[in-house]
Amino acid sequence: MPVGITLKELAEKIGVSRTTVSRVMSGNANKYRISTATVEKVKRAAEQYGLVPNKVAQNLRLQRTDTIGLLIPDVANPFFANLASVIERELRDQGKMILLCSTNESTALETETLDMIARRQIDGLLVAPVGLEGGHFKSLEESPVVFIDRYFSDLTIPHVSTNNEWGAYLATKYLVDKGHSEIACIQGLISTVSNQDRITGIRKAISDLLGDQKVDVVGDGFTIQNGYYAMEKLLQSKNPPTAIFTLSNQIAIGALEAIRDSGKSVPQDFSLISFDEQPYFKLTSPPITAVRQPIEQIAQNAVRMLMDLIQGNEVSSLKIDPQVIERESVADINNQK
Amino acid sequence: MPVGITLKELAEKIGVSRTTVSRVMSGNANKYRISTATVEKVKRAAEQYGLVPNKVAQNLRLQRTDTIGLLIPDVANPFFANLASVIERELRDQGKMILLCSTNESTALETETLDMIARRQIDGLLVAPVGLEGGHFKSLEESPVVFIDRYFSDLTIPHVSTNNEWGAYLATKYLVDKGHSEIACIQGLISTVSNQDRITGIRKAISDLLGDQKVDVVGDGFTIQNGYYAMEKLLQSKNPPTAIFTLSNQIAIGALEAIRDSGKSVPQDFSLISFDEQPYFKLTSPPITAVRQPIEQIAQNAVRMLMDLIQGNEVSSLKIDPQVIERESVADINNQK
DNA sequence: GTGAAAGCGCTAACAA
DNA sequence: TTGTTAGCGCTTTCAC
DSSP states (O other): OOOOOOHHHHHHHHTSOHHHHHHHHTTOTTTTTOOHHHHHHHHHHHHHHTOOOOHHHHHHHHTOOOEEEEEESOTTSHHHHHHHHHHHHHHHHTTOEEEEEEOTTOHHHHHHHHHHHHHTTOSEEEEOOOBSOOGGGGGGTTSSEEEESOOOTTSOOOEEEEOHHHHHHHHHHHHHHTTOOOEEEEOSOSSBHHHHHHHHHHHHHHHHHHSSOOOEEEOOOSSHHHHHHHHHHHHHSSSOOSEEEESSHHHHHHHHHHHHHTTOOTTTTOEEEEESOOGGGGTBSSOOEEEEOOHHHHHHHHHHHHHHHHTTOOOOOEEEOOEEEOOSSSOOOTTTO | OOOOOOHHHHHHHHTSOHHHHHHHHTTOTTTTTOOHHHHHHHHHHHHHHTOOOOHHHHHHHHTOOOEEEEEESOTTSHHHHHHHHHHHHHHHHTTOEEEEEEOTTOHHHHHHHHHHHHHTTOSEEEEOOOBSOOGGGGGGTTSSEEEESOOOTTSOOOEEEEOHHHHHHHHHHHHHHTTOOOEEEEOSOSSBHHHHHHHHHHHHHHHHHHSSOOOEEEOOOSSHHHHHHHHHHHHHSSSOOSEEEESSHHHHHHHHHHHHHTTOOTTTTOEEEEESOOGGGGTBSSOOEEEEOOHHHHHHHHHHHHHHHHTTOOOOOEEEOOEEEOOSSSOOOTTTO
16 A cells, blocks of 8 residues: 655654644644744645555554454344444444454364454454353453353453344243244354344243253254254254244345245245244345344344453443334134144 | 553563464464474464454554455445445355445545555455546556446546446336336436446447437436436426436435325326336336346355455456346336327 | 664653 | 754565
8 A cells, every 4th residue: 555654754844843734633733832933834745745644653652553353253143233333333433443353163273363453553452252161261351342142251352242132032032922832943153152042032932831842952053054954954854843033144045945845835834933033024024023133132232342452441231122023924823622 | 442462461471472372362373383282372372362453553564454345325225235245244254344434425534535545455345436537546457446327438447347338228228118108217327437337338238229318317316206206307397208217225215205296197198117126016007117226146256356466466457237127117108099 | 593783663760 | 042863653665
């Protein structure tokens, strides 16, 4: 990239010290009572010669990079893409930039990335971690780090996420209220806290509302493929469920596709409810009833908390209640029995 | 973030010079014929004390940051999210990290961001620019910059994008082949090269295939909202079209929603074809016929080209032909006339 | 084989 | 009101 003139060079050109130029450029002219004439001279010259203060040098000197690391499992997943989008906007407002890393749901990659990113002296870290075991974050407990969407309860690092357990409870209750008792769940990545919390919520709801009924939990992955294959298996089972609960928007797509490919339909043959609502759920056939996650709030709070941590303040974790958006993918079978 | 021990400190601890530690840590032990014993000693100490070489200092010294800027209009748009996802993966393979910036389709923000990012001494830039006028990129013509998806033909900066004109031509031809001649187009952001190229393709196809027939082009924005409002207007027009061509996946969602809300349906009342295919197009009601953009190829080529530029090689621009994915949203009205 | 010293471009304590 | 100087942590030339 074009390396402009340096502070020092500019200072020499106009016959002042680099200190002065530095002070003017960093907006501290007033603080040091630089004369208006000098300020003007510097500014004009900076403009004329296209002075672009070197941030790398600043970073080294100030021990601060105004850069935040963002580690997410998969940028292409609409949920994380939306999260990243809001986070980017909020951080920009704070004058911070994002160093983006995708961990591809791999702890190995995550660990490696953590290392690469630490070398870069970022000011803070926002991460949706992989796995159930967060030992590799242990050394970051004293640093400005906020977990988003997922977390590790044995670490003191704060998190902000959807109240996954409650969301899953609500969705399950919704199904039960509509008369369903044979419920299958196509889960996301098993070794993920958000997934586990959702499963817990489902089990709790079933236990509260239907007694010792069992839930069939299948699949392993927040992907379209997993949704498809898991649903295919469900279709072949001897006692097929009347309702399917998919634990992400991607899984829902896959499951719906599998149902359709098998010649069955929703909600006639299967009812479907999904975690993680997306705009196009309105337009599928049928429109899908889903649990909407408070993405905007998660992102805003995460950034706020991170900024607080950077400033040395205490923050506490946050779980935000999601909402069931009712559409047409769940049949009411109360009166058919 | 945790600042580990520095090279210098470690060197003192084990009684060698920082030079030696530096040489070992950067894998140049062989090159400088450091003795095996010393190498071992350094490595062990580095491990023991958790030495994490400070990349900011390296950057300053080496005048290289191993960081690539990625400027896109909207991370939440699935098209750009997918692009970003592949780009991230490819760049990681090259040992580069991404500084992510969203320009929100604003030239002002873009210009500002360009400045912020230049300060940071990035090694190269990948950008999907906004607008029709690229004056603010003029100064980057000699730098490693590659435009993706969009470009400015009066600049020498290379680009890689879908062959938008051809894609639009194909889609229009598809409609005409199915008997449509009253075609309306809901466009994306008007002041965008990709949009313009698509419009050109449509006009060319119409002119080639239907003579001086006119196309109704409405809307302005690659958003769901624009799709909805533009479609609402189309629904109220005196001579409604028989087919709608939406220029992005987001617009398609909005348009489909508007049609549905009006009580009409696709493809009975309107045929629909869209640019920018997405997985869920398979599951909408009806499944949407669309032009699939070669996202993977765009991303891979963009990264390859950028790496070439960084190494000082010449590269040339690339337009990749897209493909029409046929589904069920376009009615064949040839025999109804 | 190893080390001393200079310097990347900036800021800030101290001096004037 | 401005300048001198030291130093952030690293790499590399040159010397031994």
